[in-house]
Amino acid sequence: MDVEDATTLSYEDFCTRTILGAYSIILKVADGDVAEYGAEGRCTMRLAEYLDLMENGTVGKRYLKDWHFVHAFGHDIYDGWYHQVKNLEDTISINHNWFNGYNVRELWEFFKREYAAVERELEDLKEMGLVGREFVDQCQLVMQANTGINYIEFRELLYTKASDLLSRHEHSENCTATASGKDLLIHLRYVRDILRELNMALNIVDDEDGKTSSAVRSMQMEKAPQEKIEELRQANDELYREHAKEKAQMQAAVEQERVQTAELTQTINAITEENNQWRESYSALEESKRYGEEQLESEKHELEEQVAQLEDSVRSCTAQMVNSLAELERLRTSNDDHDQQEAELQRQLDERDERFAQLSAEYDSLRMQYDQLQQAQEHTLRSHEDELATKHQEIAAKNQEVVAKQQEMADGENKLQTQISTLQGQIERLQDELKAASANEDVRQVNQSALLRRAEQQTQETQEKLDEANARVKGLEEELALLSNAGPNSNDYATRIRGLQQEAFAKSEQLVQQGEKHLRAAERLDKTKTELAQLRDEISSVRRMLLRGIGLDTTTVGSENASMDDTLYQHVKLEELVRLRLKALEHEWQIAGGPPASIGGSETASEGAQNGTDPPSCHLMNVENFSALDALGLGGAGRLEREMRVLRSRNKRLMERTEQLERELDASQVGLRDVQSMREKVVEMVGRERVEKELRAKSELTNRELGEKVAALSEHVEKLMVHLKHEAAVKTRAVEAQRRLDKELLEAKDRLATATRKHTTQDAQVAELEQGARILEDQLRLMDEKFIDVRNKLDWTRTAARKENKQLSSELRSLRMKWQMASDSGVLAGLPDWSSPSSVPKFSKKAPLGTSSSESRLPTPKASNNGLSPVVAAVVEDALAIGNGGAPRIKFDIPKLPQPEADADTPWSDAKLSKLQRQFQDKRR
Structure with missing residues (x-):
C-alpha cells in the first residue's frame, strides 16, 4: 500500500484515495496537554488510526495540526474576508480557523x-x-x-x-x-x-x-x-x-403608464378603423342584397346552409365578447384595489399632518418662553442702566465735594487731615457699592444669557424638526401626485390634490409667520446692540474725563470744553488712568502745602490729630513702585486693580456674546430667505398643478367621447349581426367576409394577450410601489426613535438645571443664615470701620469673581469645574469661598429625578415617551 502525505494532496485527490482505500494517508497530529505555545508534542499518524481513536473516544487532546488542502487554479473558495461552508451532504470540515465580518x-x-x-x-x-x-x-x-x-x-x-x-x-x-x-x-x-x-x-x-x-x-x-x-x-x-x-x-x-395610455389610444384608433371597415362592409352588403334578390330563388337552399355556418360564427364571437367583458371586470377590481391603496396613503399623510401640528404647538410654546426671557433681559438691562446712571451722578457729586475740600485744605493741617479721612471713607464706600452692584449685575446677566442661549438652542432644534417634517410632507405630496396621475379615476384625484394644495398653502402661511417671528428677534438683537454701543460710549466718556483730569489734553491743556483725541490713549488701561489721576491729586495736595503721606494709614493719622501730636511720617524714595492709594494709606489699591482686570475680562466676554448673537442673526436671516424661496416654489407648484388639472380635464372629456363612440359602435355591431341573418346574399363575398372576421378575431386575441401581459407588469410595479412605501414607513419609525432620544436628552437637561438651581438657592440660604448668625454673635464687631455692615449696602455680600486675599498675584482658575458650566461654577466658587473659607467644591452628578407633575401632560413627558416606545415595538413585531 502506497503512503502519501496529506499536505501534498488536493481535496479531490484526498477523496479519491480515501474512497479507493489503496493508499495510506499520513496526518500530522499535535498533543494539546502542554499549555506553552510551540512546546506541544507532534507526531504523524495514519488517517485510519486517527479515525479509530475518535470512534473509540480515546483521542484525548490530540488534534490535527497544519493540515491544508492544495487548491488548484479556479477552485479556491477563500474570498479574502470570510469563508462560509455549506455542506450539501455529510462531510468533515477540518481546521476552519478563518473569521468573517460577522464573528x-x-x-x-x-x-x-x-x-x-x-x-x-x-x-x-x-x-x-x-x-x-x-x-x-x-x-x-x-x-x-x-x-x-x-x-x-x-x-x-x-x-x-x-x-x-x-x-x-x-x-x-x-x-x-x-x-x-x-x-x-x-x-x-x-x-x-x-x-x-x-x-x-x-x-x-x-x-x-x-x-x-x-x-x-x-x-x-x-x-x-x-x-x-x-x-x-x-x-x-x-x-x-x-x-x-x-x-x-x-x-x-409613470413613463410606463404613459406608454400604456398611448397604446390604449392606438387601440381606440384601431377600433375606429374597424368601425369604418364595418361600414364599408355594410355598404357592400347592401349592394350584394340588391344583387342577391335577383338570384334568391335559385340559391335559397345554399344560403340556408351558409346562414347556419354564420350563426355558429356569431356564437363564437359572442363568447369572445363575454370573455372580454369578464377581463374588463377584473381590471375594474384592480382599479378598486388601487383606490384603497391611495386611501391608505391619504391616511398616512393625515397622520403626518397631525404630527406636524403637534411640533408646531411645541415650537410656539418654546417661542413664548424665548419672548419672556427676552423681556426679562430688557428689564434687567434697563434697571442696570438706571443704577449706573445713579452711580455716575453720585460719583460726580462726590468729585465736586472733593474739589471743594481741596480748596479748603489751606485752612489748616488738622482740618485737612480730618477731611481727607472722611473723603477716604466715602471713596471706599462708593467703591464697595460699585463693586457689589457690578458683581450682582454681571451674575444676573450671565444667568440670563445662559437661559437665553438654552432657549435659542431649543428653538433651533424645533425649527430643524419642522423643516424635516415639511420635507416629509412634500415627499408624500409628490408621491401622491404621481399616483394620482397614474390612476384611472382622475376626478377623485383632482379633488384630493385640491385639498392637499390648500393644506400646503396653510403650511406656507405658518412658515411665513415663523419668519416674521425671526424678524422680531432680529429687531430685539439690534436694540441690544444699540444698548451695548451706549455702554461703550459711557466708558469712552469716563476715559476722556480721566485724561482731562490728568492733563493730557492734546489741544489746550486746562480748558474744560476742549475736545480730546482719546484714540491716542486707547492702549492705556483704565486702572492706569485711575492711578495717574490719583497721583495727580497727591501732587496737587503737596503743592498746596499739605504734609507728606504717612505710612501708618488713616487710623494713626486720626489718633494723632485727636492727641494733638503730629503723626509720624517718612519720605518715600521710590514712588513709582507704589500706587497713589498706598501713599495715602489705602490698602485696597491692588484690590481695585484686580477688579478692573476682572471687569475687562467680563467686557471681553460680552463682546464675544455680541458677535455670537450677530452670527445667529445672520443664520436666522438666511433661514428667512430660504422660507421665502420655499414660498415661491410652492406658488410655482400650484401653477403647475393648475395646468396639469386643465390637461386632465381635457383628457377626461376625450375619454368620455371615445366611450360614447365605443357604445354606439357596439350597438351598431349588434344591429349588423341581426341584418347578417337575413341579408347574406352572395356566397363568395360572405366567405371572404367570414375569413376577414376570423383574421380580425386572431388579432384581437393577440391584443388581449398583450393587454394581459401589460396588466401583469402593472401589478409588478404596484408591488414595487408597496415595497417603497414600507421602506418609507421604516424610515419614519427611525426618525421617531431619534425624536424620542432628543426628547430624553432635553428632559435630562431640564431636570439637571432645576436641581442645580435648587442647590444654589439652598447654598445661598445657608450663607445668609451664617452671615446673620455671625452678625448676631458679635464676630463682626472686630472688623474695621470701612467694612462695617452699616457702611455696606443691604444687597449681596459676595466678593467679586477673581478676588484673592493676597495682593501680590491674581488667583489662577482651577482646571476642573465638576461638569458645570463656567457661569454656574463661578457662582458656586464665590458662595463656597465666603461661607466655608475656601472649602473644595462639591461634585455634581447627573441626577435621575422623576418626572415633574407640571410636565405630565406635555409631549416630552415620560408617559408619552414610553407610549411611543411601546407603539414602535408593537409595529416592529
Whole structure:
C-alpha cells in the first residue's frame, strides 16, 4: 500500500484515495496537554488510526495540526474576508480557523480577554519599575507569543480589510443587489467600532503609571458626539440616495403608464378603423342584397346552409365578447384595489399632518418662553442702566465735594487731615457699592444669557424638526401626485390634490409667520446692540474725563470744553488712568502745602490729630513702585486693580456674546430667505398643478367621447349581426367576409394577450410601489426613535438645571443664615470701620469673581469645574469661598429625578415617551 502525505494532496485527490482505500494517508497530529505555545508534542499518524481513536473516544487532546488542502487554479473558495461552508451532504470540515465580518466582534472580545489575562500575569513587573508604554509593549509581546497576533497586527489587518470593504461598497452602490450592500455596511460598522477601541487601547497611555489619561479621555468623549454626527450624516446620505433611486423607479413607472395610455389610444384608433371597415362592409352588403334578390330563388337552399355556418360564427364571437367583458371586470377590481391603496396613503399623510401640528404647538410654546426671557433681559438691562446712571451722578457729586475740600485744605493741617479721612471713607464706600452692584449685575446677566442661549438652542432644534417634517410632507405630496396621475379615476384625484394644495398653502402661511417671528428677534438683537454701543460710549466718556483730569489734553491743556483725541490713549488701561489721576491729586495736595503721606494709614493719622501730636511720617524714595492709594494709606489699591482686570475680562466676554448673537442673526436671516424661496416654489407648484388639472380635464372629456363612440359602435355591431341573418346574399363575398372576421378575431386575441401581459407588469410595479412605501414607513419609525432620544436628552437637561438651581438657592440660604448668625454673635464687631455692615449696602455680600486675599498675584482658575458650566461654577466658587473659607467644591452628578407633575401632560413627558416606545415595538413585531 502506497503512503502519501496529506499536505501534498488536493481535496479531490484526498477523496479519491480515501474512497479507493489503496493508499495510506499520513496526518500530522499535535498533543494539546502542554499549555506553552510551540512546546506541544507532534507526531504523524495514519488517517485510519486517527479515525479509530475518535470512534473509540480515546483521542484525548490530540488534534490535527497544519493540515491544508492544495487548491488548484479556479477552485479556491477563500474570498479574502470570510469563508462560509455549506455542506450539501455529510462531510468533515477540518481546521476552519478563518473569521468573517460577522464573528469579528467575538474575535475582538477573545483578544481583549487574552490581553487582560496577560496584564494580570505581568502585574508584578510594575513593582520593578516597568510601567507606562514599556509595560504595554511587554504585554503585547507576550500576547503575540501566546495567541500568535497582538493588537498592532490585528489593527493593520482591520485597516487593510476596511479599505477593501470601502472600495467594494463604492462599487456596489451602482449595482441592483441590496443584500450584499447591507452586509458591507454591517461589516464596516463592526470594523469601525473595533478600530476605535483598538486606537483607544494603544494610544491613550500615561507615561507614569500606564493608566488612561483623563485629558485624552475627555478629548475622545468630546470627539464621540462629532463622530456620531458624522455617522448620522452618512446614514442620511444613504437614505437620500435610496430615496433618489426609488424616485427614479417611480418616474420610470409613470413613463410606463404613459406608454400604456398611448397604446390604449392606438387601440381606440384601431377600433375606429374597424368601425369604418364595418361600414364599408355594410355598404357592400347592401349592394350584394340588391344583387342577391335577383338570384334568391335559385340559391335559397345554399344560403340556408351558409346562414347556419354564420350563426355558429356569431356564437363564437359572442363568447369572445363575454370573455372580454369578464377581463374588463377584473381590471375594474384592480382599479378598486388601487383606490384603497391611495386611501391608505391619504391616511398616512393625515397622520403626518397631525404630527406636524403637534411640533408646531411645541415650537410656539418654546417661542413664548424665548419672548419672556427676552423681556426679562430688557428689564434687567434697563434697571442696570438706571443704577449706573445713579452711580455716575453720585460719583460726580462726590468729585465736586472733593474739589471743594481741596480748596479748603489751606485752612489748616488738622482740618485737612480730618477731611481727607472722611473723603477716604466715602471713596471706599462708593467703591464697595460699585463693586457689589457690578458683581450682582454681571451674575444676573450671565444667568440670563445662559437661559437665553438654552432657549435659542431649543428653538433651533424645533425649527430643524419642522423643516424635516415639511420635507416629509412634500415627499408624500409628490408621491401622491404621481399616483394620482397614474390612476384611472382622475376626478377623485383632482379633488384630493385640491385639498392637499390648500393644506400646503396653510403650511406656507405658518412658515411665513415663523419668519416674521425671526424678524422680531432680529429687531430685539439690534436694540441690544444699540444698548451695548451706549455702554461703550459711557466708558469712552469716563476715559476722556480721566485724561482731562490728568492733563493730557492734546489741544489746550486746562480748558474744560476742549475736545480730546482719546484714540491716542486707547492702549492705556483704565486702572492706569485711575492711578495717574490719583497721583495727580497727591501732587496737587503737596503743592498746596499739605504734609507728606504717612505710612501708618488713616487710623494713626486720626489718633494723632485727636492727641494733638503730629503723626509720624517718612519720605518715600521710590514712588513709582507704589500706587497713589498706598501713599495715602489705602490698602485696597491692588484690590481695585484686580477688579478692573476682572471687569475687562467680563467686557471681553460680552463682546464675544455680541458677535455670537450677530452670527445667529445672520443664520436666522438666511433661514428667512430660504422660507421665502420655499414660498415661491410652492406658488410655482400650484401653477403647475393648475395646468396639469386643465390637461386632465381635457383628457377626461376625450375619454368620455371615445366611450360614447365605443357604445354606439357596439350597438351598431349588434344591429349588423341581426341584418347578417337575413341579408347574406352572395356566397363568395360572405366567405371572404367570414375569413376577414376570423383574421380580425386572431388579432384581437393577440391584443388581449398583450393587454394581459401589460396588466401583469402593472401589478409588478404596484408591488414595487408597496415595497417603497414600507421602506418609507421604516424610515419614519427611525426618525421617531431619534425624536424620542432628543426628547430624553432635553428632559435630562431640564431636570439637571432645576436641581442645580435648587442647590444654589439652598447654598445661598445657608450663607445668609451664617452671615446673620455671625452678625448676631458679635464676630463682626472686630472688623474695621470701612467694612462695617452699616457702611455696606443691604444687597449681596459676595466678593467679586477673581478676588484673592493676597495682593501680590491674581488667583489662577482651577482646571476642573465638576461638569458645570463656567457661569454656574463661578457662582458656586464665590458662595463656597465666603461661607466655608475656601472649602473644595462639591461634585455634581447627573441626577435621575422623576418626572415633574407640571410636565405630565406635555409631549416630552415620560408617559408619552414610553407610549411611543411601546407603539414602535408593537409595529416592529
